[in-house]
Amino acid sequence: MRLVRGPLYFLAVASVLCASGAHAETRGFVIAQFFPAFHSQEGDCAGGMNLNTGDQYDIGLVQAGYDEKQVAEWARKAEDKALITSFRDERHRAIRDRATINGKKVSAWVNPQATPDPNLNTVTSKFALGFDLDGKEGAAGFENPMTGEKGVDNQYFRALGCFTAHRGSYSDRPATWSYMWDIVAPAMPAWLMSVTADDFKNGAATVSFYRAREHIERDVNNNVLPDLTFRIDPDLRSQVSFKAEIKDGVVSITEHGNLHAVWGEMVLLTDLRLGNTHLRLSLRDDGSADGVLGGYQPWKDTISDGYRSAMGADSLGEYWNIRKLADANPDPKTGANQDISVAYRINAVPAFLIPPPQ
Amino acid sequence: MRKFGLVLGLGLAVAGQAAAAETSGHLVMRRLTPEQYENIIAETFGRDVSSGARFSDQTREGGLIAISASKTTVTGPELEHFDSLARTIAEKVVDKGHRNALVPCKPASIKDADDACARQFLTDVGRSLYRRPLTKDEADAIVLAAGDAARTQKSFYDGLAHGLAGLMISPDFLFRVENVKADGTLDAYSKASRLSFFLWNTQPDEALLKAAEKGNLDTEKGLAREVDRMIASRRFETAVRAFFSDLLMFDDFNALSKDAMIYPRFTQQVIKDAQEQTMRTLVDLLLTKRSDYRDIFTSRTTFLTPALGSLYRMPVPKTTPNMEPADWVEVQYPENDPRAGILTHASFVALHSHPGRTSPTLRGKALREILLCQRVPDPPGNVNFTVVQDSSNPLYKTARERLNAHATEAMCTGCHKITDPMGLALDVFDGAGTYRTTENGAAIDTSGTLDGVAFKNAVELGNVLHNHPGAPKCLVTRLASYGLGRVPAAGEKTWIEAMQADFAKAGYRVPDLFKSVATSAAFFKVANEK
Numbered sequence: 001m002r003l004v005r006g007p008l009y010f011l012a013v014a015s016v017l018c019a020s021g022a023h024a025e026t027r028g029f030v031i032a033q034f035f036p037a038f039h040s041q042e043g044d045c046a047g048g049m050n051l052n053t054g055d056q057y058d059i060g061l062v063q064a065g066y067d068e069k070q071v072a073e074w075a076r077k078a079e080d081k082a083l084i085t086s087f088r089d090e091r092h093r094a095i096r097d098r099a100t101i102n103g104k105k106v107s108a109w110v111n112p113q114a115t116p117d118p119n120l121n122t123v124t125s126k127f128a129l130g131f132d133l134d135g136k137e138g139a140a141g142f143e144n145p146m147t148g149e150k151g152v153d154n155q156y157f158r159a160l161g162c163f164t165a166h167r168g169s170y171s172d173r174p175a176t177w178s179y180m181w182d183i184v185a186p187a188m189p190a191w192l193m194s195v196t197a198d199d200f201k202n203g204a205a206t207v208s209f210y211r212a213r214e215h216i217e218r219d220v221n222n223n224v225l226p227d228l229t230f231r232i233d234p235d236l237r238s239q240v241s242f243k244a245e246i247k248d249g250v251v252s253i254t255e256h257g258n259l260h261a262v263w264g265e266m267v268l269l270t271d272l273r274l275g276n277t278h279l280r281l282s283l284r285d286d287g288s289a290d291g292v293l294g295g296y297q298p299w300k301d302t303i304s305d306g307y308r309s310a311m312g313a314d315s316l317g318e319y320w321n322i323r324k325l326a327d328a329n330p331d332p333k334t335g336a337n338q339d340i341s342v343a344y345r346i347n348a349v350p351a352f353l354i355p356p357p358q
Numbered sequence: 359m360r361k362f363g364l365v366l367g368l369g370l371a372v373a374g375q376a377a378a379a380e381t382s383g384h385l386v387m388r389r390l391t392p393e394q395y396e397n398i399i400a401e402t403f404g405r406d407v408s409s410g411a412r413f414s415d416q417t418r419e420g421g422l423i424a425i426s427a428s429k430t431t432v433t434g435p436e437l438e439h440f441d442s443l444a445r446t447i448a449e450k451v452v453d454k455g456h457r458n459a460l461v462p463c464k465p466a467s468i469k470d471a472d473d474a475c476a477r478q479f480l481t482d483v484g485r486s487l488y489r490r491p492l493t494k495d496e497a498d499a500i501v502l503a504a505g506d507a508a509r510t511q512k513s514f515y516d517g518l519a520h521g522l523a524g525l526m527i528s529p530d531f532l533f534r535v536e537n538v539k540a541d542g543t544l545d546a547y548s549k550a551s552r553l554s555f556f557l558w559n560t561q562p563d564e565a566l567l568k569a570a571e572k573g574n575l576d577t578e579k580g581l582a583r584e585v586d587r588m589i590a591s592r593r594f595e596t597a598v599r600a601f602f603s604d605l606l607m608f609d610d611f612n613a614l615s616k617d618a619m620i621y622p623r624f625t626q627q628v629i630k631d632a633q634e635q636t637m638r639t640l641v642d643l644l645l646t647k648r649s650d651y652r653d654i655f656t657s658r659t660t661f662l663t664p665a666l667g668s669l670y671r672m673p674v675p676k677t678t679p680n681m682e683p684a685d686w687v688e689v690q691y692p693e694n695d696p697r698a699g700i701l702t703h704a705s706f707v708a709l710h711s712h713p714g715r716t717s718p719t720l721r722g723k724a725l726r727e728i729l730l731c732q733r734v735p736d737p738p739g740n741v742n743f744t745v746v747q748d749s750s751n752p753l754y755k756t757a758r759e760r761l762n763a764h765a766t767e768a769m770c771t772g773c774h775k776i777t778d779p780m781g782l783a784l785d786v787f788d789g790a791g792t793y794r795t796t797e798n799g800a801a802i803d804t805s806g807t808l809d810g811v812a813f814k815n816a817v818e819l820g821n822v823l824h825n826h827p828g829a830p831k832c833l834v835t836r837l838a839s840y841g842l843g844r845v846p847a848a849g850e851k852t853w854i855e856a857m858q859a860d861f862a863k864a865g866y867r868v869p870d871l872f873k874s875v876a877t878s879a880a881f882f883k884v885a886n887e888k
Binding site for chain 2: 214217219220221223225226227228229231352354357
């Protein structure tokens with residue numbers, strides 16, 4: 001194969017996967033950063049910030065019926081650096097086995113529904129990043145501080161925004177995500193995106209997402225290396241395109257369908273499944289792009305088994321907050337909402353995308 | 359037969375090098391390069407007995423390390439390093455995992471000396487390491503040393519390792535010691551050695567040593583037959599790589615650093631791949647395709663990795679055309695691409711730049727000195743470089759503007775005239791090798807002239823260099839110097855000119871040039887000592 005530089009190469013991608021005009025150009029990207037789009041501000045949790053992990057564990061243990069003195073002794077030992085505080089020790093077993101099914105203690109990580117709701121604090125601010133997904137301002141709707149849009153649905157932020165580990169902003173990643181993303185991203189297949197348009201300032205466009213067969217690489221400053229070449233994974237489950245429009249260099253999805261990205265290796269999110277997908281993406285002069293991706297996500301996806309066991313901290317409180325604040329897709333039998341409104345930040349750098357062999 | 363003696367201690371010296379002949383140059387004694395050391399160990403004991411040889415940095419003389427290698431000594435610390443290296447290798451050779459394959463005999467007792475078995479192994483290996491048979495005295499001495507050590511250690515193999523290590527710290531191994539016959543030509547084994555290091559960058563194989571033994575290298579026909587065989591061998595590529603690596607100063611990559619904030623894509627992988635890109639391009643053009651040497655300045659074909667693709671902003675998949683995984687991909691630049699030829703490789707533009715900015719002067723100097731064999735004087739000591747170094751000065755947005763302002767000083771103008779025009783043509787490649795069209799928002803003017811011939815950009819500069827008569831002539835001189843280990847003597851001018859003419863006549867084919875050097879009588883001739 002002789003490689004050709006420039007637009008022709010991108011057109012190869014466009015011709016396979018995107019319906020576009022005769023003069024369309026496709027710009028490829030690799031997602032460099034992906035994290036919950038939160039808008040943490042001073043005073044946004046009227047009930048106060050939730051307790052730190054250790055204190056929350058102590059409360060949970062008392063709620064689960066353990067003697068307060070015993071809980072205090074465990075806590076003291078947990079602080080003793082000379083002692084081994086592994087998963088196997090007594091306190092951790094107690095923390096893990098807080099759930100009760102048929103009178104028997106079982107793992108709370110596997111059976112969070114069998115634990116009492118600790119009723120932790122949620123965000124009370126009126127501002128959040130994201131989109132008005134349901135077209136209603138509603139009591140639960142936020143206002144987007146960047147666009148002024150009202151009725152913004154981001155219950156995921158409301159559920160988690162009062163946990164220290166999840167505090168974040170448009171530019172600042174929540175600590176849990178930044179930690180996990182930095183660990184898994186170099187090892188997981190890269191997540192790709194392309195924008196096809198005749199005019200990248202104004203006009204119709206197509207936005208597509210793909211999974212790559214390679215992972216990201218980093219530059220000498222540990223940032224994601226731009227202009228790397230990625231092969232698109234032929235697995236159709238991770239290929240999806242949306243009709244979009246560009247206004248003043250900002251791309252917005254106009255037909256809000258479903259997005260599915262099989263990440264697999266991602267501890268925080270094994271599959272990204274969004275309904276009513278929204279995107280607002282600014283195309284930068286240096287070839288990069290940044291913006292917000294939103295939609296309705298199955299709430300169980302956001303707090304998967306892997307997440308619970310890996311993160312541990314406050315995860316039962318997170319579980320209950322998310323479950324209670326789920327705001328879409330009611331179960332026909334129970335009426336309980338199965339999806340929660342979410343918004344994620346996307347930072348992308350330019351990349352060359354190679355379509356799968358035909 | 360005269361042998362040039364050595365003094366091994368805190369330094370080594372070659373005796374009697376003062377004489378300069380009219381028709382040929384003096385004899386030199388070169389220290390092995392790390393690659394040659396590694397190659398010899400691998401050829402003798404196998405690749406799994408890796409030496410990991412790391413020698414101290416070498417200086418460059420006459421444009422080549424190969425020349426300065428003839429003036430390199432062994433310092434005290436280096437001697438310790440060679441000793442340690444030799445012992446490590448020797449222990450590996452005789453360990454239980456290797457001895458059955460590498461030692462051709464079994465001792466009567468592994469707890470005692472066995473002179474016969476030791477002699478068989480050490481003379482065999484010694485022939486390979488010294489690139490000639492050991493003399494009887496040498497063999498006796500090394501067998502005695504091995505026997506003494508075996509008896510002291512109560513271990514035959516410990517003794518053998520001791521003897522082997524002794525061979526490997528000898529000047530006859532570490533240096534390319536050449537012997538001269540009364541007629542002023544190298545003796546047969548020295549010829550074989552000179553040939554093998556020139557054409558394979560390692561020691562002679564058994565066939566070449568046999569040819570030397572039979573006197574075949576002393577006949578034109580016999581010499582040509584061996585040279586043809588060696589050039590046809592896959593090992594020839596190793597020698598071509600070694601020569602161009604030396605010529606293009608790739609050893610400077612060992613000390614190359616870039617400002618991470620300015621050139622974040624210049625990773626360690628890029629440093630490695632940039633050199634290999636040029637090597638693969640040269641091997642493909644000059645050996646695989648047997649193209650005109652001058653095409654290296656204009657070729658639009660090269661080989662890239664994904665890391666280089668990121669640096670060059672070009673798509674480079676990790677697959678072959680039939681989708682097999684591949685680390686390197688052949689790439690053809692399109693006709694209107696700003697890149698063509700090795701001058702536009704990162705191995706040239708990044709190597710001859712400053713850590714945080716380009717340097718048209720360094721690039722132009724490198725072009726003249728490396729590729730045209732012209733000497734560019736160093737700047738005087740009291741020059742004020744402030745204007746050139748300040749790339750943020752709004753008055754001088756481009757390197758051309760800064761250099762023009764700097765070159766108003768009379769003492770600078772002369773040299774900058776001969777270096778900067780070519781370097782400015784390459785200024786569209788930043789200090790890491792990434793293409794750009796502007797600097798500080800101002801368009802980069804890439805036009806200029808090289809020795810009176812105008813060009814508009816880097817690609818045209820490559821064309822001008824392609825047609826420059828000095829370029830192939832320079833290669834001939836450099837290759838002869840590389841083979842001889844010294845700058846050709848005044849009396850060898852006729853020989854060099856004849857080879858330059860032959861090189862042109864034969865279409866500038868590099869393998870033919872290697873053959874031309876290797877089959878010349880002058881290549882083996884040494885000036886008479888006074």
